[in-house]
Amino acid sequence: MPMPLIAGNWKMNGSLNLVESFGQALTDADLPSHLEVALMVPFPYLESASRALAGSRAALGAQTLSDQPSGAFTGEVSGEMLREVGASLVLVGHSERRTLFGEDDSAVLARVRRALEAGLTPVLCLGETLEERDAERGEEVVIGQLEAVLDGLEAEQRRRLIIAYEPVWAIGTGRTATPEQAQAIHAALRRRLARYGDGLAEGTQLLYGGSMKADNAAELLAQPDIDGGLVGGASLKIDDFLAICQSA
Numbered sequence: 466m467p468m469p470l471i472a473g474n475w476k477m478n479g480s481l482n483l484v485e486s487f488g489q490a491l492t493d494a495d496l497p498s499h500l501e502v503a504l505m506v507p508f509p510y511l512e513s514a515s516r517a518l519a520g521s522r523a524a525l526g527a528q529t530l531s532d533q534p535s536g537a538f539t540g541e542v543s544g545e546m547l548r549e550v551g552a553s554l555v556l557v558g559h560s561e562r563r564t565l566f567g568e569d570d571s572a573v574l575a576r577v578r579r580a581l582e583a584g585l586t587p588v589l590c591l592g593e594t595l596e597e598r599d600a601e602r603g604e605e606v607v608i609g610q611l612e613a614v615l616d617g618l619e620a621e622q623r624r625r626l627i628i629a630y631e632p633v634w635a636i637g638t639g640r641t642a643t644p645e646q647a648q649a650i651h652a653a654l655r656r657r658l659a660r661y662g663d664g665l666a667e668g669t670q671l672l673y674g675g676s677m678k679a680d681n682a683a684e685l686l687a688q689p690d691i692d693g694g695l696v697g698g699a700s701l702k703i704d705d706f707l708a709i710c711q712s713a
C-alpha cells in the first residue's frame with residue numbers, strides 16, 4: 466500500500482503569521498512515522514513557508530500553475546518558479562479551478578504535463594457535482610476525468626501522480642461523503658488504474674477530500690482504498706490539522 470499522505474489546501478486564506486505558526490507546530494509535532502504531510506499555500510507565502518517548514522517533515526505545495534513554461538502571460542506562475550521557491554507538489558484540476566476558472570480536462574492535462582516537466586508532483590483532483598451524483602453518474606464522471614489525464618501521459622509520467630477524489634458537493638459544505646461512498650469511488654479509481662498496468666494501482670496515493678475534519682478523518686482513512694486526505698477548511702487550524710494527521 467502507498468504511504469498515507471495528509472495535505473492541507475489553504476485556498477486563498479492564511480497569512481505570514483499563520484505560515485510561521487504552522488512551521489513551528491509541524492517542526493515540533495510528533496507525527497506518525499509512516500505519514501507524509503504537505504501544505505498547499507498561496508503563491509506569496511511559498512518562500513516563507515519553505516523556510517518555516519525546513520525543519521519539519523512537511524512538503525510544500527502550490528495550488529495551481531500555468532500551462533506555459535514562461536513568457537507574456539501576465540499574472541501567471543510557472544512550474545519552474547514554484548520549484549525555485551521550494552514547492553515540490555502542486556494541485557491540478559481542483560474543482561474550484563474547474564468551475565470558477567473554466568479549466569476543462571484538456572487544460573488540466575496541460576498543467577499536469579507542465580508540472581511534471583518542472584519536476585513537481587501533480588496532485589490531480591477529480592470529483593462529481595451533486596447533480597451528477599444524483600443522476601447516478603458520479604463514478605463515470607470521475608473515471609472520465611482520470612482517463613482524460615492518464616491517456617495523455619507516458620507510463621513513466623503516470624507513476625508520478627497523486628490523485629485526490631473530492632466530490633464537489635462535499636467541498637467546503639460541511640457535508641462529507643460517507644466512508645462507504647468515498648471507498649466505492651476510490652475502489653473504482655484503483656480498478657481503473659490497474660488497467661494501465663505498471664504497478665499503477667498499487668503505487669498511486671489516492672486521497673479523499675471534502676469536509677474532512679478531526680472527527681471524521683479516522684473513519685475515512687480506515688477505508689482500504691483511501692490513502693490519505695486533502696483537507697481544506699480544517700487545514701487552517703493547527704490543532705485540527707494535527708489531529709487529522711494523528712488519525713492517519
Ligand code: PEP
Nearest residue numbers: 636637674675676697698
Ligand atoms: C479542498 O478544497 O480541497 C477541500 C477538501 O476543502 P474542505 O476540506 O474545506 O471541504
